[in-house]
Amino acid sequence: MKYLARQQRVKFSSIVLVSLFLSAVIFGGKPVINISSSAISPRLGAIEDDERIHWRTLLNYNQDLDNLFKIESLIEFGSENDRFENSFRIHHLTATIDLWEHELSIGRIAKWNSMINTRVDGAEAKLNFGKYLTVNLLGGFNAVTDFSNSAFTDKTFMMASWSLGKLGKNVSVSYWSKGLEGEYNSFTGISFSTAVFGFRINNTSTYDIDESRVEYQRSRISRKMGKHTLAVGFRQKRYNGLEIYPWSDEEIFLEPTVFFTIYSKFNKKINWYNQYARKSFTNLEYFNSTIQCAKYSLTFSGGKMDDTQLLGFVLGVTDHSFGKFGYGGSVALNALDYGDFAEPRNTTGLFGWVSWKPKPMVSVKLFGRYSTNPYYEQDGRGGIIINVAI
DSSP states (O other): OHHHHHHHHHHHHHHHHHHHHHHHHHHSOOOEEEEEEEEEESOOOSSOOSOSOEEEEEEEEEEEETTTEEEEEEEEEEOOOSSOSSSEEEEEEEEEEEETTEEEEEEEEEEESSSOEEEEEEEEEEEEETTTEEEEEEEEEEOOTTOSSGGGOOEEEEEEEEEEEETTEEEEEEEEEEEETTEEEEEEEEEEEEEETTEEEEEEEEEETTTTEEEEEEEEEEEEETTEEEEEEEEEEEEEGGGTOTTOOSEEEEEEEEEEEEEEEOSSSEEEEEEEEEETTTOOEEEEEEEEETTEEEEEEEEEETTEEEEEEEEEEEEEEETTEEEEEEEEEEEEEOTTSSOOEEEEEEEEEEEEEEETTEEEEEEEEEEOOTTOSOOEEEEEEEEEEO
C-alpha cells in the first residue's frame, strides 16, 4: 500500500510539473539555454573498469511565463559507470510560482547553504515578511544521487528556516529532519555573518539533536589591514558518506582543524595567498602559498604528519589575450617521504589546454593531462568541452 501511495504521489506531482513546464515552453518568453558537452578518454580511476570514454552533456533550461512562474532545470545525459547507473539524470527541475511577495516551488529542488547540501523531490515555500525577514519551508523525499530509483525512495526530508538581514550582516536559524521507514533524525543549526570593530565574523554551527553532538562547525574571523587580509578559523564536520559518495553509507568525520590565512592584494596583477592548517587528532600540519602575477602562478605546498613529509610545487599559466583563442597549463612536482617506513615517492603532473571562442555564446576547449602518480592504473587523459548558450 505504501509503495502504491508513493507511486500515486509521484505520478500526480510529475503531471503537475510537466504541465507547468509545457505551459512555460509554449506561452513563455524567450528561454535561456546553455548546453555543455564533454568527453574524456581514458577515464582516470584507481581501479580498472569497462568505461574507457567518459562523456556527459549538461542542459540548463530556464524560462519565465509573464512573471507568473518560471521553470529552472539542470539535466544531464552521460555515460554509465560505477557512480551513475543511468545515463539520464535530472539534477534540478523546478517550477516556481509567484504569490505576491511569496514564492512556491515544486519539483526536484537543489538546496544548498552553509548548513546543508541536498536534493529533494517535493515543494518549497519562501515567505517574505518585510524587507529582510524570510521564512523557508521545504518538504519531500530525498533524491537518490545515482538516479537509479529516485522516484520511489522512502527517505523523507523536512526543513524550516528563518533568516533576517542582508548579505554581509545576517542571521539564519534552521531545523530539519531526515526520515527512513518511520525513523527520524533531527538537526538544528545557526549561521550568521557580521562586522564588529573592523573584524568580519562568519560562523555556521549545526547540531544532531538525536545523537546530542555537533554535526558541523565552521568559524572564521578576519580583518583587513591595508593591502592585506588576515584570518583565523576553525572547522570540523561529521556526515554520512552517501552525501558525497553514492556507493558508501559509512560515517565520515573531518577532524577539528585550525587554520590561519593571509591574503595580500598588491595591485591588479599581483596577489599572494598563504594558509597554514593543523588537525588536532592526527597532528597533521599543512602549509600552502600561492602567488599570482599577471597570467602566471606559483604554488608551494608542504605538509607533515609524524614521520611523513610532503613537498610540492605547481607552476601554472593562463592567457586569454589572443582574442578568440586562449591557452593555459601547469606543471606539478611532488615528493612524499615516509621516513624509515618506505622509500620516498615522487609524482609529476602535466596539464594543458587551448580554447577557441568563435562566437560570444560558443566556446570549445581541448585539454590533456598526464601524471606519473603511482596510485592510478590510468595515468593520462584528454578531452574536449563544447559550450553553447542560447
